[in-house]
Amino acid sequence: MPEAKLRINRYDPAIDGPLSGGRRTGRYDEFTIPYEKSLTVLEALFAVQEGFDETPSFRYCCRSSICGSCAMYINGHYRLACQTNARTIEGTITIEPLPHMPLVKDLVCDMDAFFAKYELIKPWLIRNSKAPEKEIHQSPAWRSKLDMPIDCILCGCCYSSCPSVWYDEDYLGPAALLKTYRFEVDSRDEARRERLPYFDNERGTYRCHTITNCVEACPKELNPTEGIQWLKRAAVRRRLLGRWK
Amino acid sequence: MDHQHDLVIVGGGLAGLRAAIEATARGMDCAVVSLVHPIRSHSGAAQGGVNASLRNQPDSQEDSIDLHAFDTVKGSDYLGDQDAIDLLVQAAPTRVFEMENWGTPFSRNENGTIAQRNLGGAQYARACYAADKTGHYLLQTMYERAVADGLRVYYDYFVEELIVDDNTCRGIVAYNMRGGTIEAFGARAVLLATGGAGRAYGRSTSAIINTGGGMVLAYRAGVPLRDMEFVQFHPTTLYGTNILMSEGCRGEGGYLVNSEGERFMANYAPSFMELAPRDVVARSIQTEIDQGRGIDGQSYVHLDLRHLGEAKIAERLPGIRDLCIHFAASDPVVDPIQVQPGQHYSMGGIDVTPECQTSIAGLFAAGECACVSVHGANRLGGNSLLETLVFGKIAGDTACDYLASTKSAPADDALRSSAEKALERRIAGLINHDAKETVGDLRAKVTAIMDDYVQVYRTEEGLTQAVAALRDLRERCASVKVRSTSMLFNVDLVRTLELFSIVEVALAGALGALARQESRGAHARKDFPKRDDANWMKHTLAHFKEEGPRLDYRPVTLGRFEPQERKY
Numbered sequence: 001m002p003e004a005k006l007r008i009n010r011y012d013p014a015i016d017g018p019l020s021g022g023r024r025t026g027r028y029d030e031f032t033i034p035y036e037k038s039l040t041v042l043e044a045l046f047a048v049q050e051g052f053d054e055t056p057s058f059r060y061c062c063r064s065s066i067c068g069s070c071a072m073y074i075n076g077h078y079r080l081a082c083q084t085n086a087r088t089i090e091g092t093i094t095i096e097p098l099p100h101m102p103l104v105k106d107l108v109c110d111m112d113a114f115f116a117k118y119e120l121i122k123p124w125l126i127r128n129s130k131a132p133e134k135e136i137h138q139s140p141a142w143r144s145k146l147d148m149p150i151d152c153i154l155c156g157c158c159y160s161s162c163p164s165v166w167y168d169e170d171y172l173g174p175a176a177l178l179k180t181y182r183f184e185v186d187s188r189d190e191a192r193r194e195r196l197p198y199f200d201n202e203r204g205t206y207r208c209h210t211i212t213n214c215v216e217a218c219p220k221e222l223n224p225t226e227g228i229q230w231l232k233r234a235a236v237r238r239r240l241l242g243r244w245k
Numbered sequence: 246m247d248h249q250h251d252l253v254i255v256g257g258g259l260a261g262l263r264a265a266i267e268a269t270a271r272g273m274d275c276a277v278v279s280l281v282h283p284i285r286s287h288s289g290a291a292q293g294g295v296n297a298s299l300r301n302q303p304d305s306q307e308d309s310i311d312l313h314a315f316d317t318v319k320g321s322d323y324l325g326d327q328d329a330i331d332l333l334v335q336a337a338p339t340r341v342f343e344m345e346n347w348g349t350p351f352s353r354n355e356n357g358t359i360a361q362r363n364l365g366g367a368q369y370a371r372a373c374y375a376a377d378k379t380g381h382y383l384l385q386t387m388y389e390r391a392v393a394d395g396l397r398v399y400y401d402y403f404v405e406e407l408i409v410d411d412n413t414c415r416g417i418v419a420y421n422m423r424g425g426t427i428e429a430f431g432a433r434a435v436l437l438a439t440g441g442a443g444r445a446y447g448r449s450t451s452a453i454i455n456t457g458g459g460m461v462l463a464y465r466a467g468v469p470l471r472d473m474e475f476v477q478f479h480p481t482t483l484y485g486t487n488i489l490m491s492e493g494c495r496g497e498g499g500y501l502v503n504s505e506g507e508r509f510m511a512n513y514a515p516s517f518m519e520l521a522p523r524d525v526v527a528r529s530i531q532t533e534i535d536q537g538r539g540i541d542g543q544s545y546v547h548l549d550l551r552h553l554g555e556a557k558i559a560e561r562l563p564g565i566r567d568l569c570i571h572f573a574a575s576d577p578v579v580d581p582i583q584v585q586p587g588q589h590y591s592m593g594g595i596d597v598t599p600e601c602q603t604s605i606a607g608l609f610a611a612g613e614c615a616c617v618s619v620h621g622a623n624r625l626g627g628n629s630l631l632e633t634l635v636f637g638k639i640a641g642d643t644a645c646d647y648l649a650s651t652k653s654a655p656a657d658d659a660l661r662s663s664a665e666k667a668l669e670r671r672i673a674g675l676i677n678h679d680a681k682e683t684v685g686d687l688r689a690k691v692t693a694i695m696d697d698y699v700q701v702y703r704t705e706e707g708l709t710q711a712v713a714a715l716r717d718l719r720e721r722c723a724s725v726k727v728r729s730t731s732m733l734f735n736v737d738l739v740r741t742l743e744l745f746s747i748v749e750v751a752l753a754g755a756l757g758a759l760a761r762q763e764s765r766g767a768h769a770r771k772d773f774p775k776r777d778d779a780n781w782m783k784h785t786l787a788h789f790k791e792e793g794p795r796l797d798y799r800p801v802t803l804g805r806f807e808p809q810e811r812k813y
Binding site for chain 2: 012038046054055057058061062064067068069105106131132150153186189
C-alpha cells in the first residue's frame with residue numbers, strides 16, 4: 001500500500017504567540033498516511049484531522065477545484081490542495097499556507113485585504129444606457145475575449161506570489177487587476193472613466209513590473225500579467241485617443 | 246456581540262445573495278452570514294445551464310413557457326406543485342435576462358443572443374449556458390451585484406441555532422471561527438439559503454459543507470422537512486471522486502456506452518435517449534451495472550465525448566476536460582469518461598409555501614434547502630439554478646413584505662446573551678479531548694448506509710436495515726465528542742456539529758423512503774415498481790421528535806396537467 005509522508009506547517013497564536021505580516025513559525029508536524037489508489041492533499045489533511053491529530057485548521061469546500069478555498073503552498077508550488085495528488089509528488093509533501101499572507105491558524109490565511117482590493121475596483125458590470133427588454137447582445141468574438149479572466153476563482157495564489165504585493169501593501173495585485181480587465185474588456189461594460197482612478201496609477205497597473213509569478217502560480221492557468229498590460233494600453237488609448245475599447 | 250439587522254440570510258450562495266439584493270433594493274438592512282465566503286458557495290459548482298424558454302436557437306422556435314411547465318411537471322413525476330412550477334417558469338426569462346444584464350458571461354449564438362442547449366427531459370433547448378461552468382459565472386455575477394450594493398457579509402461563521410420565541414424567529418446564533426467566539430444576531434426576519442444535504446452520502450457531487458445544517462435548524466425549531474426521500478442521483482459523476490460531469494456533456498451529443506459498446510439508453514428511453522430525465526438515466530446506468538455490463542465488470546459505464554472532436558470540447562466543455570485531466574488522469578478528447586450515478590441534489594427540504602414562508606413567523610427558506618415544491622420527485626437539469634434566481638427574489642420580497650407589516654422585534658440584548666451562553670455551554674459540553682469514538686468513523690458509517698440502502702434502487706429489506714442502523718447511529722451521535730479543544734478555527738467542532746445534521750436528514754430520508762410504497766421519480770422501489778397515484782399522490786412531511794421523525798402527508802397541488810404515464 002502506498003504511503004504519503006506529510007509535513008504540515010503549524011501555527012496557533014495560543015502556542016506560538018502573535019505573528020505579524022507574512023511571518024511563519026518554522027514549526028512543522030509530520031504524518032504518514034497510507035492510501036489505496038489516489039490521495040489528494042486535501043484528502044490527506046482530512047485523514048490527518050480524523051485519524052492522527054484533530055487540531056489542524058484548513059479551509060475547504062467543493063474539493064473539485066472550482067471554489068478556490070484550499071489554495072496552499074505545496075513543496076514550493078502554488079496549488080489547490082484538492083487538485084494536487086500524492087501520486088504526482090516524490091518524497092515528503094510539505095504543506096504551507098499561502099506565503100506572505102497574514103495567518104489566522106495553521107493553513108488558514110486572512111483573506112480580508114485580498115477581497116477588499118478586489119471590491120475596490122468596482123467589480124461589477126457598469127451600464128449607463130437603458131436596460132434592454134432582453135439580453136444585451138454580444139458577439140461570440142467579443143465573448144471570447146472574456147474566456148480567460150472569467151475563470152478566476154479568487155483563490156489568492158497569484159496575489160500571494162507577487163513580489164510587488166510583498167513590498168507595497170497598497171498595490172491592488174494581480175487578482176483585482178485581472179477582474180478590472182474582465183470588466184474593461186467586456187463589450188457590455190460602459191464604465192468609460194469610472195474605474196480609471198482605481199487602477200490607472202501607482203497602486204494599480206504601474207506597480208506591475210511584469211514579473212509573471214502570477215502566471216506561474218495560477219492553478220487555473222490564467223494570465224493576470226496579460227490582462228494588466230492590456231489595461232495599461234487601454235489607459236493610454238483613452239487618454240490620448242479618447243477610445244474606450 | 247451586538248449584531249442586529251432587519252433580515253439575516255444564512256448562506257451566501259445564489260439564492261441567499263439574490264434575496265439580499267432584493268431586500269437591499271427595498272431598503273432593508275440585511276446581512277449574509279455564511280460558513281464560507283459567498284464566492285466559495287456550492288452554487289459555483291453547477292455546470293450545465295439555467296432554464297428559460299427564450300427560443301434563441303433555430304430549432305427551439307416552438308418552445309414556450311407552457312412547455313417548460315409541462316416538462317417540469319412531467320419531470321417531477323407529477324409530485325411537483327403546479328402553482329409553484331408556474332411561478333418558476335413564468336419568471337424564468339425575466340430572471341435570466343436580469344442576470345445577463347448584470348454581467349453574466351453567457352455563451353452566445355452568432356446573432357449575439359444567449360446560447361441555449363438541451364438538457365435532460367426538455368423537449369427544446371432551453372438551458373442558457375456559459376461554457377460548462379454556468380454556476381461559477383452566475384455566482385460571480387451575483388456576488389458582484391451584492392458588492393455593488395455594499396452587502397454586509399459575515400463569513401467563516403457557522404450558524405448553529407435559531408432564536409425562536411413565541412413561534413417567531415428573532416435571530417440566529419453562530420460560531421465565529423476566526424474570532425473563536427459564539428455570537429448571536431438579532432433579526433426581525435431570517436432566511437435560510439443553506440443548500441442541500443448531499444454529504445449524508447459518501448458518493449456525492451456535493452461540497453464537503455453541504456450537510457443539511459440549515460434544513461435541520463428549521464426542523465428542530467418545528468418546521469417539517471418535506472419529501473426527504475426524494476434524492477437526485479446524477480447519472481454521470483466521475484468514478485472515484487464523484488465529481489459532477491455535466492448533463493451538458495450529453496446535451497452536446499455525448500453517448501452513454503456499456504461494456505458491450507452499446508448505447509444502452511435505446512432500451513430504456515428510445516425517444517429521449519441520453520437526454521431522458523436524470524432519474525431515468527441513473528436507473529438505466531445502475532441496471533446496466535447491476536446486470537454486469539459495467540466497463541470491465543466495474544461499477545461504472547462510459548460517457549463518450551470523443552466523436553465531438555477537440556474543437557467542440559474545448560469550446561463547449563472545457564471545464565469538464567480539465568476535471569477529467571486533473572481528477573481522473575484522462576483526456577475526454579481521446580478517452581471515454583468513467584461515470585456512475587452519484588447523489589447530486591436534494592429535492593426535499595424545508596417545507597415552505599410558494600412565497601418561501603415557513604410555519605414559523607419571520608422564518609423563510611429558499612434554494613436547494615427549501616421544498617416549494619417545484620421539482621417534486623425528480624428535478625430537471627437547469628431548473629435548480631433557475632430556482633435560486635426565482636425563489637431568491639421571491640423570498641427577498643416575502644421577507645420584506647413581512648418586515649413592512651410586522652411589529653415583531655429582533656432578539657433583544659437579554660435574549661441574545663442567553664442564547665449565546667446556552668450555545669457556549671453546549672459546545673463546552675461537547676469538547677472532550679480523550680473521547681474514544683471519532684466523528685470520522687461515525688460519519689463513515691452513516692454515509693455507507695445511505696450509499697448502500699437509500700440509493701437509486703431501494704428495497705423494503707434494505708430500507709428497514711437503514712432506518713434501524715440510522716436510529717442507532719443517531720443515539721451514538723448524542724455522545725460523540727469534539728477532541729480539538731481550541732476555539733480558534735476548530736474544524737473538528739464544525740465537522741461534529743455537521744454530523745448531527747447529517748444523521749437527522751439521513752434518517753428523515755430513509756424513513757420517508759421506507760414508508761412510501763411506490764416508485765415515483767427518483768424514489769425507485771424494487772418491491773413497488775409502479776407509481777401509485779391513488780394512494781401516494783402526496784408529499785411526505787417529517788416532523789422532528791426526540792425519538793425520531795414522525796411522518797405525515799399533504800396532497801400535491803395539481804393544475805392544468807393531469808397525471809399521465811411517464812415515458813421518455
